[in-house]
Amino acid sequence: MARSKELVPGVGRFSRSQVAEKRGLFKGPKKSEKAAAASTPETVEKTVGGEKNGGKRLVPTSKAPKFYPAEDVRQPKQSRKTAKPTQLRSSITPGTVLILLAGRFRGKRVVFLKQLESGLLLVSGPFRVNGVPLRRVNQAYVIATSTKVELGGVKLSEELNDAYFAKPSAKGAKSAEEEFFQEGKPKAKEAFPASKAALQKEVDSTLIAAIKKTENLGKYLQSTWGLSKGQFPHQMVF
Known part of the structure; x- marks a missing residue:
């Protein structure tokens, strides 16, 4: 029985998926078809006859798809802007x-x-002076003072980068049942990595040695800053 037989005019005996299955289209194109598709150009120049339609035109070799997806797939917008490095304030x-x-x-x-x-x-x-460990801070949320620490002999490790502050991915519960029973239990505290603790001590030791060269600089770092009534930051000199 022919595959293209129609039950009624315009309605085929088999659906599109059944015809594709019978033709074996799920196996993919043959190697010879791939080679032929690579060699054939996208458009072909053809001569069109007729008094009003005379001339040559470019005709596509492959037809446009008959069906399109119901929902439009959003294409990401191409931005011509290039990401520029953040400019550091001159006071920092x-x-x-x-x-x-x-x-x-x-x-x-x-x-x-x-x-x-x-x-x-x-x-x-440093951490041993006022309890502040190595941290990343946005320059919009800091006030630069005129006090400086001489860091001539301080050498920072290459490990101190953005990857140093990345949090390890926590694995969730395997099933909904385990997650239900784990809600009432206290979460186990993760130990601070020994490698980061050693790096913190290394940075602290070099910083404290540089801080001790200036009198009362350690006490200045230990003290906290705040505003009292009638004080305004834009009228103060730091």
């Missing part, structure tokens, strides 16, 4: 003492070490 240089204005350690004074590739600032208290 390596060794500058900064005042944090937001976050867990707001009001603390920290020492600026360097700018990371992401544009954030790498700062440290």
Whole structure:
């Protein structure tokens, strides 16, 4: 029985998927078809006859698809803008003492070490002086002071980059039942990595040695900053 037999005019005996299955289209195109498709051009020049339609035209070799998806697939917009590195404020240089204005350690004074590739600032208290560890800070939320720490002999490790602050991916519960029974249990505290602790001690030791060269600089870093009634930051000199 012919595959193209119609039950009624315009309605075939088999559906599109049944015809594709009978023709074996799920196996993919043959090698000879791939080679032929690669060699054939996209358009062919043909001569059109007739008094009004005379001339040559470019005709596509392959027809457009008969059916289109019901929902349009959104194409990502191409941006001509190039990402530029974040420009550092002129008042912030390596060794500058900064005042944090937001976050867990707001009001603390920290020492600026360097700018990371992401544009954030790498700062440290140091931890042994005021309890502020190595952190990334946005320069929009700091006040640069005129106090500086001489970092001439301080060498920062190459490990201190944005990847250093990446959080490990936590694996969730295997099933909904395990997740249900784990809600009442306290979460186990993860131990701080020994490699990061060693790197923090290394940075602290070099920073503290540089801080001790200036009298009362350690006490200055230990003190917190705040505003009293009638004080305005834009009228103050830091």
